[in-house]
Amino acid sequence: MKTTFKFSALSAAILLAHSGAALSAEENQVERIEVTGSHIKRTDMEGPSPVQSLSASDLAATGSTDLIGALQKLPVSGAGTFSTQGNSSDDTANGGSSVALRGLGASSTLVLINGRRVAVSPFAKDIETSFVDLNSIPISSVKRIDILKDGASATYGSDAVAGVINIILRDDIEGFEVSGKVSDTADGGGEEHNFTILWGSSNDKGNHNFSLDYFKRGDIFYSDRDYAATADQRFRGGNNALSSSGIPGSVEVVRSMLTEAQWNALPVVRVEDDGTQVRQTIFADVWGNDKCDPSLIIGDICRYDYAPHMSLVPSTERYSFNYNGVQEIMDDVEGFAEFSAQHTSTFIQGAGSPSFTELTMSGTNPNHPLANDPSHFLHGVDISMRRRTFDIGNRKKDVDSEYYRGVLGARGNFQEWDWEVAYSMIRSSAVERGFDGFPNKVRAQQAIDTGLWNPFEPSTNTAEGLAFFETTTTRYGSSTMQSLDGTISGELYELDAGYIAAAFGFEHRYEKIEDNPDSQYLRGEIFGTEATQANGDRDNTAVFAEFSIPVLETLELQLAVRHEDYSDFGTTTDPKVAFRWSPIDELVVRGSWGTAFRAPSLVQLHLGRTDESPSVIDKERCRQTGAEVDCEPTEYTAIVAGNKNLQPEESENFNLGVVWEATDNFSIGVDYWNYDQENLIKKIGAQKLVDCCGSDTSLVVRAPNQGSTLGRILQINDTFVNIGGRETDGFDVNLEYKLMTDNLGEFKFNYNLTYALNFEEQTFESDDAGNRINVIDDRNGEYQHPELRWTSGVDWNRDDWVATLSVSHIDSYKDLEDSDGNKFEIDSWTTVDTTVSYVGFDKLVLTVGAANLFNEEAPQAPSESMGVDNKTHSALGRQAYIKFNYKF
Structure with missing residues (x-):
């Protein structure tokens, strides 16, 4: 993934001129393109901000059949990244996945498709996290992915705190092609089938691209992995x-x-x-x-x-259709359209309620x-x-979701200015049905009172008695977004070093979210299973401007500002300043500073009463009693609700880096990054509330004390708050080397590293007098925050053979504290992926490969119920596959 390009490489496509004057004229016609991180079109890909690009071949080399499988391996991905792994009947966003850049949370990473926003999932993850579900985008439709690795609210608005993931759809399909893939895991479960049909055409008037994609994955249970098959991890x-x-x-x-x-x-x-x-x-x-x-x-x-009965990875079946095309309408004006539709079915199982x-x-x-x-x-x-209530069976849920996205727009140029306007409509909806193993609390109590059900002698119960209190549940959610946006860009006037370029634009956006469980949930009649309720909407209007100023022939200055007006909390204005200095052709020094913000999500503002059943260690009571029930993780009821008084998160970030193309075959890039957030929005969390405020009866409801011994926890009351600040910094290193040999073929080596120097988060705890005090929690190297991640790889091709080998490393980090205040060290984890392809057939490519080739087990994480940190490591093990691609 080369990130530095010489101007001569781009200008090589210009028609050969026959004179110096003609050559100059042709150079002025070099195609300008819009790169991620800027609305101003430019002639090179290397701008003032660091952007990492993944091509379709890069994605294929990971062996992943969905985007999250590839993106979660990136070193820049951090805490808050999640896949379908670890989904259970208690999850509030079954089947969804998203990436959190820099470990700042999925809701602080903006996901775009072709530079435009996407509606969030109707069901929030872990109750609190609104996210764009990457599973709604089939990997077969992706041309490349640009990852902007600094804050970009001045360009794109809310949520671009940690950076931007811009997914560029394929626009280069010629003719008809089909591809298929089958895979299986070495330890059982998770078999995959994927089949794709692509067709398209292009001419000098436009292009049209279509894709149909089918994907099916079998489920994996914790019992399929011997090291995670029990919740008793003492062995x-x-x-x-x-x-x-x-x-x-x-x-x-x-x-x-x-x-x-x-x-x-x-x-x-x-x-x-x-x-x-x-x-x-x-x-x-x-x-x-x-x-x-x-x-x-x-x-x-x-x-x-409960472990043997729990889904580790739910079964999933998806049907996807995508179209995007461009057609000339008249001279200097073309229309474009994008349309996507997807249906997904997901099955999840959990132990009895x-x-x-x-x-x-x-x-x-x-x-x-x-x-x-x-x-x-x-x-x-x-x-x-x-x-x-094992009597009525394990809890089983189906989630059927629909996703539709449509974009209609036009673009063109007028008197040397480029313009573009587009209308977008996105809707994501889901219906979650609990069809087995769900008890109704009111009817269960009636069954106990009338003797119809004896909970203490389950062998004596009848089918009639059990059917009396077993119920089915339904939860419906939808997320919609409509937007109208427009930009105009061009050159203002000429300086000695070149033209000042500018872009001006607007965006108006309306968002609405609905998440409604059935009346049984609303009346509190379903226990042991989580479901959220949230209803809200907002509209937002933004205007923005951007300038590219050639201060010197070797120095470019970028200025950007964006003003946003939200209907539910007010206004915000965010600037950005960046520069690109190239003292010699082979060297680029770049830097940026800007502010960013994240508006409170509609879920965080409007969430109704929601019940959780988290496992918590009652550390204070443990110190008093020494009892195992207090000193080991124990499930309690936690009630969570939204907070309409939340203020937006604010952030300041800067980046300073250098890219050196030492030779035509070797380049190195180093970037230092820094993020400073304020008014961080978080659900405090059951364990934190018990640790900090276990004697505060408004937060932790207990049975009456016995003398000075705290009563047993009955209920925990949680909510969202602007909890304080967060600061993190570190650096990225990117190396690329190309080696040409006479007899062994061509080799391309790459190495990407992210090292976090600091990750401090403001939180609170109680002092000896019971007063709440603010403290700084250094989380670098702590739970789900490894200091170091890196990937390295080599691509090789010779004659009719192509092969890849990549290594991914996640450094060790500390687990959560146990009841004695000790922290177990979770081991580092290194996995190897490989592919081998034969391209010698006419129009046919065959590939075999394996992800996690050596079947490395996920490191032990004692604080996790089944001993696996699902958000940092994968329990899939080796996944071998074979695939084909045929072009007609």
């Missing part, structure tokens, strides 16, 4: 993350439900210094015929291993586990329970 030296909601479960008592005599009859587990007797309040079900497996009774709780004290049983209920033992201290006591 690897990790945590026991078995669920505290088991089968047949545990009896839990709540102080408010007991009389004084019943409370005093409970076993005493500890006596505090002041004489307070701390009593046991949770007991594994060991009574009757159906008892908890003794091997799963840990810390007086009946545990459950867990309950955490949502269900109760009266002490007089004949099915009470101690009903026949009047001597037991729990006899006649009203109880709640921790229980998993």
Whole structure:
């Protein structure tokens, strides 16, 4: 991926002139193109801002059948990048994927198609993250991807904080071609089938390009990977993350439900210094015929291993159609159109739904586990329970999504000025259906009260009783965006060093998002499963200007400014200043400074009450009790809601770099980057709230304290806040070398490195007096923030053979703290991808390849339930494939 081009390489396409005057005239006709990061057309690709380009062949060399598989391997990708891996019935954006540049979050990376915005997914990731789903863009339709690696709000507006991913669609299809690919993993599951039909035509009046793409991937379960097949990771030296909601479960008592005599009859587990007797309040079900497996009774709780029943990667089937074309309308005016449509079906499975004290049983209920033992201290006591409704099966969901994108526009030139105007309409919708394993809480309670369902003796239950409280769920979401934009660019006047070029433009955009679960969710009748609710819309008007000033023949200055007016929070103005200095032909020094912003997403503003079931370590209670249930990850109910008072995130960034083309065959680029964000918008997070504010009853609701011992957590209240600031900096290194040999063929070597020097984030915690204080959390080298990532590769071709070999490395980093404050080091991870193609047939290319050739297991991450950090590493293992491409 060469990023530096000499002017002579571009001008070589100019028709041969017959005189000096004619040559000068022809040079003035060199085609100018618009490059990512600027609205001003230019004659070379190397502008003031660092841009990394991936060609279609680069994408193919990764072995990935979708964009996320290729983009997540880039060193510039960081924390917040996610794929479909790790999707489960608890996920709020099943089947989606996106990239987070610089680790600043997917919502801070702007994704464009042919330079224009795309509507976000209707379902936010992890409740809080609005993102453009990269799975809506088939890799077969992509000509190249430009990655702008500095802030670009002055050019593109909101969300371009960390940079821009601009996906350029194919416009060069000639004739008819078909391609197909099949692949499978070495450890089972995840088999893929992909078939593509492409056809197109072009002439001097325009071009038209069509594609049809079919993609199918089988699911992978955690049980398919021996190292992740259980949530009890102690065999690897990790945590026991078995669920505290088991089968047949545990009896839990709540102080408010007991009389004084019943409370005093409970076993005493500890006596505090002041004489307070701390009593046991949770007991594994060991009574009757159906008892908890003794091997799963840990810390007086009946545990459950949900890992074997959980999707690691959901099954997916996609049908996609894409068209883009250009047609001359009249002299100097051409129309263009783009249209995309996609249907996707995704299947996800999770273990049976867990309950955490949502269900109760009266002490007089004949099915009470101690009903026949009047001597037991729990006899006649009203109880709640921790229980998993495995009786009605594993939770299963289908997500059917539709995606439509249409762009109509015209472009041309008038008196040496280029102009373009376009209207875009994008709609993304999804319907999520829970069709098996979902209990209705109200009807489940009725079934308990009437004796229709006995949760403590599951072997006695009837199909009729189970059907009474099993339900189906529905969640509907849509995200729409309409926009009208226009630009005009050209030369203003001439200086000694050349013409000042300028671009002026506008954009008006309307966005709307709907995310509506069914009435059961809204009434709080579905437990153990997450679903979001958000409804909101906004309109935005922007005007912008950009100037390219040739200060010297070797020095170009770029100035840009953009003013935006939002209907829901106000206005913002963002400038950018950049320069490109080339003292000699082989050397380019470049730099940029600018401000950027991210508007609060519609989800963050308008999210309704949403229930989560996160696993949390109650560290303060652990220090008091030492009990395993407090010192190991335990599931609790967390309630999240939006915040209409949020302010936009603001950011300042600068970049300074140099590109040196040392020889015709060797080039090196080094860039230093720095981002400084303020008013960072974040969901605080259940673990952070418990760590910082575990005694704040407005944030963490607990059972009554026993003396000085904190009560057990009942509920965590979370929301979005402008939490503070974030600062990160580091540098990128890019090397390329080309080697020509007489007998061994041609070799192209490349090396790309991203090294983070710093990643500090402002957060808060409580001091010894319980007061909330702001602190700086240095996350560089911490959980999901490795300091170093690099890739290297070599492309080789000789005669009828083409081969690639690439190596990807993610450095080691520290895991989250355990209950003792210790941090496990997650090992570095290096994988190798390779392809071999034979091009000797007429019109036919055959390729075999493998991603993760040596089947390197994902490093152990003890804080994760199944021991794998799905957002940093992949558990797919080796994925071998064969594919063909035939051109008619």
